[in-house]
């Protein structure tokens with residue numbers, strides 16, 4: 345149950361011609377780091393609503409969402425044009441199972457994001473309570489080109505604050521770059537390059553994996569992790585892999 349409430353745009357940050365972060369003030373119910381809100385706009389007389397992961401923590405206001413323009417989609421081209429003071433609607437109830445609370449006990453939490461799938465992991469990593477559950481966090485952000493390695497200020501401040509607990513690995517697939525790795529997440533798991541870069545092993549004994557973003561990456565990563573006996577996690581049947589598919 346829930347209802348649409350008024351949301352006011354506080355800021356529209358444009359990272360490049362297709363990546364945007366919107367800060368939205370709205371009176372919603374509480375949420376957990378890693379969950380998503382729904383935002384909607386009236387388009388040709390019809391309400392068009394879509395889910396977006398919260399980048400902010402449960403104690404931070406306003407809400408922040410991170411998205412890319414999908415040119416053939418109805419909502420994102422309009423979201424990209426919103427400016428401070430404009431309004432949209434926000435569903436007042438927040439949902440989602442990509443949360444620390446929904447993950448079974450593990451030593452290491454690996455977070456694999458493609459593109460805008462980075463958002464929920466920033467919320468989790470900025471939330472102090474997350475650090476009570478795991479010894480180490482590995483944040484892997486895979487993008488096509490290095491200029492899409494966004495949120496560097498937030499990531500650097502997380503790395504500074506939780507330096508003993510967090511490893512960050514940027515992955516760029518379509519050009520060389522000086523830090524991180526080149527390629528795709530499943531291939532870099534298979535080759536062992538990712539684990540050797542991180543200095544930890546992905547295993548059923550020690551790891552839980554969260555996947556977020558492109559469904560192709562999620563599908564391929566599940567196959568690769570399956571070769572190590574890691575399986576999808578549900579509340580009914582505990583496993584080592586949790587996920588949120590964006591597209």
Ligand SMILES: Cc1cc2nc3c(=O)[nH]c(=O)nc-3n(C[C@H](O)[C@H](O)[C@H](O)COP(=O)(O)OP(=O)(O)OC[C@H]3O[C@@H](n4cnc5c(N)ncnc54)[C@H](O)[C@@H]3O)c2cc1C
Nearest residue numbers: 380394395396397410411412414417418419420460590591
């Ligand atoms: C639980 C959940 C959380 C989500 N959180 C985010 C988020 O934090 N940030 C975000 O950018 N997106 C997120 N999405 C996707 C988002 O809800 C929209 O689908 C997307 O922003 C496109 O909206 P649209 O109305 O313009 O096009 P849509 O009508 O939604 O989609 C048009 C087509 O584009 C595909 N598509 C959807 N998203 C993308 C994308 N990012 N890149 C390429 N193709 C895409 C769809 O599969 C569809 O075929 C989430 C989706 C889900 C299910």
Ligand SMILES: NC(=O)c1ccc[n+]([C@@H]2O[C@H](COP(=O)([O-])OP(=O)(O)OC[C@H]3O[C@@H](n4cnc5c(N)ncnc54)[C@H](OP(=O)(O)O)[C@@H]3O)[C@@H](O)[C@H]2O)c1
Nearest residue numbers: 412458459460486487488517518528529530558560561564
């Ligand atoms: N990024 C851009 O410059 C750009 C420009 C214009 C339009 N778009 C469109 O915007 C949408 C989103 O693009 P995006 O770049 O943000 O996200 P994306 O297509 O999901 O790519 C993000 C990262 O995920 C990787 N990836 C894709 N499929 C994978 C798979 N099956 N297994 C593992 N890794 C996989 C990509 O590697 P690969 O590079 O190897 O695919 C890339 O490193 C796409 O529909 C795209 O066509 C993107």
